Every structure is written in structure tokens, then in C-alpha cells.
Amino acid sequence: MVKNGEFFVIKEMKQRGMSITAISKELGRDRKTIRSWLREESPETYQRTLEKPEKLAPFKAYVRKRMEVGCLNAVVILDEIRAAGYTGGITRLRDFMRPLRPLVASKATVRFETPPGRQAQVDWGEFQVDWNGKKKRLYAFVMVLGYSRMMYVEFKEDQRLETLIGCHERAIRYFGGITETCLYDNMKTVVSGTDEQGEVVWNHRFGQFASHHGFLLRRCRPYRARTKGKVENGVGYVRKNF
CATH class of the missing domain: 1.10.10 (Arc Repressor Mutant, subunit A)
Structure with missing residues (x-):
């Protein structure tokens, strides 16, 4: 041209x-x-190809905030931003998160206080370790008591329902009891989905487990994750001292 x-x-x-x-x-x-x-009367006009807006762009600020409070699990964040309208894939999200991981630092958030015995918060943290010369992925189960900030941590090789239940049982023994409620992110082993009214549909087996031990299940709604900051600060603490 x-x-x-x-x-x-x-x-x-x-x-x-x-x-x-x-x-x-x-x-x-x-x-x-x-x-x-x-033979031409005028030069051919250059037609600029307009780039399509990046699907992740509207959600980048939210992803950064989630990482800053210790949530580095791309699967969890993907579920949250999809609930808010993100239509892209996890590869694009992971590519965005990768260079931010070493730069993430804990930032102060509004404290969400609960009385003694009222609430515990639960989350998984993802870690990479050297295992016989190879990289191995481990998951840290973290439960934090909302009032005292007392924390229980256990490393596992998977996040299956059986593994999650076992971690809860050992945490209950460690704390000497369980709180009235436990707050969760969108763990697929805990949250099966939502019904037509937008209410949470809990995993049936995990719901039975909670009922047996006498605690209520609560979900931290997407885009209101600061109410779950204690456990994510706990994950960040584990990561810092890992």
C-alpha cells in the first residue's frame, strides 16, 4: 500500500x-x-483494524485486589469473575496473574469483626515445591477463627471432598470445637451452584457433614471478598513463611 x-x-x-x-x-x-x-486519483485510505476490547480488562483491578489479600488460586478467582460477567478462559487469567505473584504484598483491609465462637473462615492456598528434583503442587487447607485469628494449616496433595472433610475434622479437634458458622469461597466441593433465585446450592454430602457437627455454611459472595480477609491473610502468612 x-x-x-x-x-x-x-x-x-x-x-x-x-x-x-x-x-x-x-x-x-x-x-x-x-x-x-x-492511475489513481488519490492514495488508498488506510483502514485501521480496531482491536477487540480485552475480555479480562474490566476485571483486572478485582483480580489484583484478590491477590493482594492472599488469594492466588486462579480457579477460585475465575469462578468469581465469571459470576460477575467474565467470558474468557483461565489461560488469559493465569497469564495476567503470573507476573503479579512475586509483587503481591498484603494490604490493610477493613476489619470484619465477629464475636467469639461465631465464625471461622476456610480457604485453600496453592503452592509449588521441589519433590525429588521435580515440581510438585501442594494445597494448604487454612481455617482461621474470626475472633482470635487462631489458625489451623494442613498441606494436602488434592482438594477432593474427602480431603476437605478430613481437614475439617482435624481442625475441629485442634481447636477443641467448631464455630456457629464457617465462611467459604466458591469451593466446588462445598458450593454446587445456585438455584433459579440465586440462592446457594450446597454440596449435599458436605452439608450433611456440617449438620452433623452443628455448624452453618456461609458463602463469601463474589466482589465482597473482604469479609473473608482473615483467612486470606492467613494464606498469605503461610505463603510468606513457606
Whole structure:
């Protein structure tokens, strides 16, 4: 495609009586190209291809905030931003999160206080370790008591329902009891989905487990994650001292 300035230079050369061959040699252009341009009345307009807006762009600030309070699990964040309208994939999200991971630092958040015995908060943290010369993924189960900030941590190789229940049982023994409620993110082993009214549908088996031990299940709604900051600060503490 000829540039505007070059188009008018060609026209001027021709007006000065230069031949197509001379113009071609002067500009280093093919003679057929020069001849074609001379037949045009004006240079061809450049049509800029407009880039499609990046799907993740509206959610980047939220992702940064979630990472700053210790949530580095891309699967969890993906569920949250999809609930808010994100239509992209997890690869794009992970690519965005990757360079931020070493830069993330804990920031102060509004304290959400609960009375003694009222609430515990539960989350998973994801870690990479060297295991016999290879990288191995481990998951840290973290339960934090809302009032005292007392914390229980256990590393596991998976996040299956059976594993989650076992971690709860050992945490209950460690604390010597359980709070009235436990607050969770959108763990797939805890939250099965939502019904037509938007209410939480709990995993049936985990619900039975909670009922047996006498505590109520609560979900931290997407975009209101600061109410779950204690456990995410706990995950951040574990990560810092891992």
C-alpha cells in the first residue's frame, strides 16, 4: 500500500516529465506498481483494524485486589469473575496473574469483626515445591477463627471432598470445637451452584457433614471478598513463611 507522502511524490515526478522507469529506479518500486498508482486519483485510505476490547480488562483491578489479600488460586478467582460477567478462559487469567505473584504484598483491609465462637473462615492456598528434583503442587487447607485469628494449616496433595472433610475434622479437634458458622469461597466441593433465585446450592454430602457437627455454611459472595480477609491473610502468612 502506498503512503500518502509517497503518492504525491510520484505524482510530482511525473509532472516534472520523469518516465515511469526513472521513477521506479528512484523510489525502488516496480514499474507496474508506479503505473498503477499514477492511475489513481488519490492514495488508498488506510483502514485501521480496531482491536477487540480485552475480555479480562474490566476485571483486572478485582483480580489484583484478590491477590493482594492472599488469594492466588486462579480457579477460585475465575469462578468469581465469571459470576460477575467474565467470558474468557483461565489461560488469559493465569497469564495476567503470573507476573503479579512475586509483587503481591498484603494490604490493610477493613476489619470484619465477629464475636467469639461465631465464625471461622476456610480457604485453600496453592503452592509449588521441589519433590525429588521435580515440581510438585501442594494445597494448604487454612481455617482461621474470626475472633482470635487462631489458625489451623494442613498441606494436602488434592482438594477432593474427602480431603476437605478430613481437614475439617482435624481442625475441629485442634481447636477443641467448631464455630456457629464457617465462611467459604466458591469451593466446588462445598458450593454446587445456585438455584433459579440465586440462592446457594450446597454440596449435599458436605452439608450433611456440617449438620452433623452443628455448624452453618456461609458463602463469601463474589466482589465482597473482604469479609473473608482473615483467612486470606492467613494464606498469605503461610505463603510468606513457606
